[in-house]
Structure formats: structure tokens, C-alpha cells
Amino acid sequence: LSDRLEGAFKTFTGDNKITEINVATSLKEIRRALVAADVNYKIAKEFTDKVKEKALGSKNVLKAVKPGQMMVKIVQDELTELMGGQSVGINVKGAPAVVLIAGLQGSGKTTFTGKLALHLKEKRKMKVLVTACDVYRPAAIDQLTVLSEQVGAGIYKEPENKNPVEIALNAIAHAQDNKYDVVIVDTAGRLSVDEAMMQEIADVRDAISPNETLFVVDSMTGQDAVNTAKVFNDRLNFDGVVLTKLDGDTRGGAALSVKYTVDKPIKFVSTGEKMEQLDVFHPDRMSQRILGMGDIISFVERAQDQFDEDEAKRLEKRIKKNKFDFNDFLGQLNQLKKMGDIKSLLNMIPGMKKAMGDIEIDNSAFSRVEAIIQSMTPTERAQPELMSMSRKKRIARGCGQTIDDVNRFIKQFDQMRKMMHKMSNNPAMMGMGGGGG
Ligand code: GDP
């Protein structure tokens, strides 16, 4: 997906302005990318229509920011909005609060039950009881037992009882008697939606009236996730969604489609088999993931605040003519320092990590770099190509560093200069086009 979107934004690199034509080209690519990430076509279409409206309406494209970046921001803002805008927390008020976990077999319910227990215990300091209402597979009860011990939660089980409604009610009574703050009810699932299963979970729900019913869905199931979510929601009218298996390079499209289809907030994402691998869902982070483009948005925002547009123009010219020198470098260092942590800033730019190659960036190294430049004569600073062995030796003595240090920095500077020059003469590599970072 990332590659495709980068392709889509390439249309905006260089001096292109946001116009009907390049918006249309780019939106087509974005739509294709979203569909490839398992977003339903109809949803993708409605989405890009909205983006188009916004893009053509945005007149204040800052000169310092490439239209492509502005476009990314519009797309990202819209994606975030579509996924609910803000995080929605879980409702665990009650004595005890009751949380019901529903979903297909293998979606990650039992794993999530353990994770949620840990989360509520650590983050909310709650005394947590879990219970296994999977009456079909004794192994499921063992699995939850192991997890509950691992996370330090209580467990309530009745291996002989074949009635999930009774087990759930007894678990809640047990929680009341033993002053638990919350009961998490794990349930059985089937490999596909069937009437008996829906009836069973609906019966449990009706009997225990949970404060919170969470639907767990495997994000790797793509389009199926949407259908399953719809069936479960029609029957249970659940309160929130848990997206599992979002680790590795699972496509995030399911998040978008599920939210759009059932209009229920996604509350948690599960990103691995370990109990700690649970995150509260943040729409803005998910849209970044779907875009797969690094934290470009905050870079754009910070750049808008800090960058002097004219200075940027002047530098661009110098880079194009391969005139970028140590004075410019020093100036940039100071600019960057004003913007915060340099390494993380550079990492925010898509493709930058790759482009930098083995050039090591270390915040603490900057004062040493400054010292090296300050030990150069004005002529040397303005004409980096003059650098020779005897000059380097003198500089090293002047700044109190080794000749190796000076050599390394000058080599890095040369590499960077070459790379910037190459990029400036190959507009496709500027801005969005640098490859996934
Ligand atoms: P259930 O049948 O719905 O209770 O699903 P389980 O909790 O037993 O999970 C099914 C399988 O998926 C197990 O092997 C879990 O370890 C695995 N699993 C669950 N959540 C995640 C996740 O977020 N990431 C990964 N990689 N595996 C997961």
C-alpha cells in the first residue's frame, strides 16, 4: 500500500500545484491503494470524493510545503475522521463491570481477554476476573487459565457445566462475592457465522447485560471482517471493536471498512501474541499506518511553523547548482535544532532513512560538527571542494578532534551534498518519492 500511495503523491512533487487534473490522477491511485488494502470499493470511492473536495478547496498551500505534502495531510485528516476522529475508551463502571467478548473462532478472543485483563489491572488498577464460557473445547479453558496466571487475574471456571449462560451468571456472582471490579467473559466462537452460535452469544448477552460488548475481529481477514462485523452487530449491537493481528505488515484497511460499515468505535488493537501487545486505538495513528508514510503530518505541521520560506528557496537553488557549503549546513543545523530532535525529524520524512544510508545521525554529535566547521577558514566553509589533507589536519588541531573525526564528517558532508544535488535534479525523488522509510 505504501508504495502505491507514494506513487499517488508523486503527481504533486516538484512545483506542481493542486489542480483538477493532478488531483484526479492522484485520487484514482489512492482509491486503488485503499482497495488493495482491503477497503471496500464503495467506501474508498466516497472517501476520495471527500478528499477531492477538500484538496481543491485548499488555497493556502504554503510555499515551504510541497502540494504533495498538503495532499497527504488532507488524506490523513479525512482517514482519521472516517475512523472516528478520537479514541473512545472502554466502559468499565459497575460493581462489578461486565465485559463480554464476542467473535469468530481464532479471531483472538481468548488472547485479547488476557490482554484486557492486564490492561485494566495495570492502567486502571482494577481487580480483574476472567471466565471461560467456551463449553466446547476444554483446551480453551486451559488456555485462559494459563493467561490469567500470567497476567495476575482471577479465573472462574466450571469445566463440567455445558451451559454458557449459567457459567457467566455464576462468574458474576463469584465476582460480587469476592469484590472483583470487573469480569471479562470470554466466549466460544465458530469458524464461520452460524445461527446456533449467534443465538448462544445473544442469550449470554441478554442474561448478563454487559456494560461493554466487544467484537473481536482478525484484521488479516480483510473483506470478510466487514461481513462478520455486520452480522455480529445486527444481532448484538456491540459497543466497540477490537482489531487483532495488526502486527507485521497486516494491512490496516479492515479498520476503515469495519468502522464505516457498523459505525462503532474501534477501541483496541492487538499487535502480537504477547500479553503486553495491546494498544488503545488511535484513529490518527491508524490512518498513518494505512498511509504507511511515516509521521509526515507532524513534520509538515512543524515545518510550517519553523521554516523560512525564502531561505528554503535560496537553499534549493544552491543545492541545484551544487553550491551547498558548510555555511549552509551550519544554518540548517540551527534551523533543525529549533525544530527539535534531529534524528526523529529526519525519520519523519518518508524515504529519508533509506536515502541517508549509513550516515549516522546522533544528536550529541552536532556540537562536535559545529566545532569542526567553526575551525575552518571562511574560504573553506564556502568552498568544500578545497578540502585537502593538510587543511583537515589543521582543522583537527583547531577543534581538538582527531583527524579521523574530521575525515568522517567531511565524507558524510560530501555524501549528503551529492545526494541532495541528485534529488534536486530528479524531482521524482524529492518529497514523497523517496521510497518507504
Ligand atoms: P479465539 O479462538 O478467538 O479465542 O482466538 P485465540 O485468542 O485463541 O487466538 C488464536 C490464535 O491467534 C492464537 O494462536 C493466538 O496466539 C493468535 N493471536 C491472537 N491475537 C494475535 C495478535 O494480535 N497477533 C498475532 N500475531 N497473533 C495473535
Ligand code: MG
Ligand atoms: Mg478462545
